[in-house]
Amino acid sequence: MRNRGRRVAAALLACLLAACSPPAVTFDATPAMWLAEDGDTRIYLLGTMHALPENTDWNRGRIAAAAAASDELVMELSPAELSAASEEFQRLAPREAPLAIDRRLPPAALAGYRALEASGSAFPADALDDWAVMVLIGQRVARNAALSPDNGVEAVLMQRFAEAGKPIAGLETARSQLMLFETLDPRTQRALLTRAAERAGDAVAEVHVLADAWSRGDVAALEREINEDVDAVPAARAAIITGRNRAWAAWIAKRMERPGTLLVAVGAGHLVGADGVPALLEAQGVTVRRVQ
Incomplete structure (x- = not known):
């Protein structure tokens, strides 16, 4: 049960922060990509990791060709909204009244939290909502794994399209x-x-499993690590994954009514499984095929 909980936490952090692979020698990554198309519209669906080490080589081959052919890039957040994210976090994260972190966490979780906190500056957790503290944990794990959003898929694509x-x-x-x-x-x-918090010390290893699946385009492994495990937290799954997938699939299906070629780049966990965006589009009668 503890292992399952650890995987759930890692998967949810990956959905929010898309934490990914460890520092290593340069390696080739071939993440999964799909194409939704009809007579005059082509929409590529690329599963992303928002932060990567600088030595990850994914921007080539079919992905590079899809980007070159696309008239527009569509991401979870536009560049302006990405810039606004920090300010929005500062606005939403504070609690109405401070609550000490040691009153929120049981002993094992508190120990994991304190160990991670000791790897850098202290977290201002007492003043923040629980979800916001989880974001800080994810950011610290990413930093400790030497990941950077500057090397993430969205950052590279934004520069190319700009x-x-x-x-x-x-x-x-x-x-x-x-x-x-x-x-x-x-x-x-x-x-x-x-x-x-309970197994924050293992979080880097857990997200490396996700990263490896992403780099190989192994959608079965991604589904197993993200979609199946997140079922242990149904309310979180509905809010963070399922509801958004449905909204995005509806947007894409509507956009298919107009001609053109688009590249839609969203977190990889949103594109796999029976309630992933490609499957939802197919259920609506849209022709979808995997192209990488």
């Missing part, structure tokens, strides 16, 4: 994305925080 003078849009706002966590019920928030 240099080409092509538009870049977003499916959500920074506020709406963070409100997914802010509006989770207190019990769910506390359960997620406890799982993230």
